[in-house]
């Protein structure tokens with residue numbers, strides 16, 4: 155079975171959508187292969203593109219602070235994005251680009267098999283729950299097959315709108331409590347009900 159290193163190498167040489175053309179580096183993801191928490195953002199920004207690492211800019215600093223608030227470090231979790239190359243001028247990734255890149259994210263989830271997947275912001279949320287808004291469903295654990303999802307605001311949202319920060323901090327505390335439970339209570343919900351995609355193994 156291919157491992158994360160192999161996957162990262164394939165991402166680095168991928169030409170399956172046009173995003174690689176304007177990017178400096180691929181940003182496949184990083185963190186513990188045994189992570190219980192897996193965070194999924196939208197796509198790399200300028201600093202992530204320059205360094206080839208996810209969440210290393212201002213939003214990454216917010217994420218680091220939130221992780222520290224529940225006693226975790228970046229190395230304890232896994233951090234990835236919906237698309238692995240930076241969209242030009244930080245535009246939203248196109249649906250075709252998200253679709254082309256989905257195979258890598260799905261493989262990462264299978265390899266890491268986290269206890270909780272945290273879609274950060276609306277683009278990641280839309281993979282599973284395209285009819286929902288992040289303001290409505292953040293901080294509520296939901297189940298899709300074997301997968302437990304815990305949608306949260308994107309940390310960048312707290313930079314643009316400081317009023318979001320308390321909700322983000324609260325959700326992290328709740329997630330920290332859930333993580334200590336053997337069985338995480340989550341709303342059962344199928345992607346068919348919400349119109350999302352279902353990972354083949356989940």
Ligand code: SF4
Pocket residue numbers: 165168169170171172173174237238239251254255
């Ligand atoms: S964004 Fe994803 S699908 Fe597009 S070139 Fe990069 S790795 Fe390949």
